[in-house]
Amino acid sequence: KFDDDDDVVVDERPQLVIDFDGKSERPMEVALSRQSIEWSDIDTRGEKYKMGSGLFYEQPDGNVHSSSGVLSLAVGGKKPVRNSMKRNLFYLVTSGQVEVELHGSKFTVGVLGQFLVPAFNSYSITNVGTHPAQMYYVHISVPEAEEVEESDSDTS
Structure with a gap:
């Protein structure tokens, strides 16, 4: 069972990653906290x-x-x-x-x-x-x- 004390601060800002073409870069959301899940x-x-x-x-x-x-x-x-x-x-x-x-x-x-x-x-x-x-x-x-x-x- 999870308590709020188990949470860590998650940096949900888009991060720079290599794009689908394998060459160019683009910002992308790659981390999500459980509080940000849209139910x-x-x-x-x-x-x-x-x-x-x-x-x-x-x-x-x-x-x-x-x-x-x-x-x-x-x-x-x-x-x-x-x-x-x-x-x-x-x-x-x-x-x-x-x-x-x-x-x-x-x-x-x-x-x-x-x-x-x-x-x-x-x-x-x-x-x-x-x-x-x-x-x-x-x-x-x-x-x-x-x-x-x-x-x-x-x-x-």
Whole structure:
């Protein structure tokens, strides 16, 4: 359990980093304190949960390549069935116990356990514990098939 005394001062100002082209520099937000997480209450088909926006990486064309955040489920709460689409989804359970349904499989994950939802898979997450569950997540877009073919031919 975290107390406010556990917090450190986080410098959230944009920092200078190497850009997507691997050459030029640009300022980018690379650190975020837990107080700066923007929470949204989600109510989809009667299933209620909270999503906290974290950091993201925007490509030059404006598309978000990867993002992170926090998912919070009340006891018995559920993130309803969704498709991961063109993203690999990585989750780390930071509190509670969750049951994951992934493409017909079902498994339980506890504190500091991790799970992966590969691109193009349907999944849902249910809090099966006796306390609220919280997960840290990272979503990463997968390249289009054409991009993969191009990058494969570049390395041969």
